[in-house]
Amino acid sequence: MSTPDPLKTGVSKTLKFDPLMHSGTRRHLLSINDLSSEDIIRLLDSARSFAEVSKRPVKKVPALRGKTIVNMFIEPSTRTRMSFELAAKRLSADVVTFTAGASSISKGESLKDTAKTIVAMGVDAVVIRHSSAGAPRLLTQWVDCSVINAGDGMHEHPTQALLDLYTMRERLGKLEGLKVAIVGDIDHSRVARSNILALNKVGASVLLVAPRSLLPAGIEEMGVEITGSIDEALQWCDVLYLLRIQLERVSESRFPSLREYTLQYGLTQTRWSRLKRKPLVMHPGPMNRGVEIASVVADEVEPVITGQVAAGVAVRMAVLYELLGGPTGVGGSD
Numbered sequence: 001m002s003t004p005d006p007l008k009t010g011v012s013k014t015l016k017f018d019p020l021m022h023s024g025t026r027r028h029l030l031s032i033n034d035l036s037s038e039d040i041i042r043l044l045d046s047a048r049s050f051a052e053v054s055k056r057p058v059k060k061v062p063a064l065r066g067k068t069i070v071n072m073f074i075e076p077s078t079r080t081r082m083s084f085e086l087a088a089k090r091l092s093a094d095v096v097t098f099t100a101g102a103s104s105i106s107k108g109e110s111l112k113d114t115a116k117t118i119v120a121m122g123v124d125a126v127v128i129r130h131s132s133a134g135a136p137r138l139l140t141q142w143v144d145c146s147v148i149n150a151g152d153g154m155h156e157h158p159t160q161a162l163l164d165l166y167t168m169r170e171r172l173g174k175l176e177g178l179k180v181a182i183v184g185d186i187d188h189s190r191v192a193r194s195n196i197l198a199l200n201k202v203g204a205s206v207l208l209v210a211p212r213s214l215l216p217a218g219i220e221e222m223g224v225e226i227t228g229s230i231d232e233a234l235q236w237c238d239v240l241y242l243l244r245i246q247l248e249r250v251s252e253s254r255f256p257s258l259r260e261y262t263l264q265y266g267l268t269q270t271r272w273s274r275l276k277r278k279p280l281v282m283h284p285g286p287m288n289r290g291v292e293i294a295s296v297v298a299d300e301v302e303p304v305i306t307g308q309v310a311a312g313v314a315v316r317m318a319v320l321y322e323l324l325g326g327p328t329g330v331g332g333s334d
């Protein structure tokens, strides 16, 4: 296993390049379960080096020159789609992004036929977002390249969890022992699921704050505590992680009304202003201002939330680099 020249890649010499989930000679990132705590910490360290690249006047290193990455977004996205595209470009990979509406999927072509078509053109990785849980794993059976899960239905969003842990570590200096409260629509949230898995692996404690109707059955088995009181959580936590009420996936019958939800579970201006010790407030975006977070509070904590977005580019650079290796196929040849 050769180590890339940091002058050419812009990456620290201390990085290790171990494979993530191996499937034959291909490597994938489908779930946080594919990663050990050491994998997570190594990726976060790698992301810190890549964050430095994004601050340079010329935000580009030749680490993935000659590699081709397809971003396949079958469900809407702003942050994840753009940051995967920027990450690939900053690593000098060739990148093609397509969305369902602008592809033959809108004419009824299946995911399998679409995947086969893409791969016939010779690609090294497919980044996929899909409304169905398990679509990325299915894709690995049809393509001979790396697959990265960019969010699959209500299942997982592993790179979101990695960028969230990156943000927590950069802002608070540690992960082990951190107290993280995740508030809101846990049931529909792939972000919550991936964050719970990742936070457990690195030794943080997780408290879920939600009405019973927005908690999946058996969630306690994931090693979390549960409360119905955001005020209790605010007294306890170092990080308050707010989730969007997924209006496209949840009917209001899960709780009496949005107004009722805000009163009981929202980070309202009143709650925020009476806190003596303010936690780090995070949100994966997009926010429903006035529902899970008051607009004035959102404005106040905006640097952290946009910091999460910036971290997304660095973390995705680290993931792409680790999966695809350097120009000489670091970490195993295909």
Ligand code: CP
Residues within 6 Å of the ligand: 076, 077, 078, 079, 080, 081, 151, 157, 160, 284, 285, 286
């Ligand atoms: N956090 C997140 O996945 O945002 P997008 O849906 O905009 O990608």
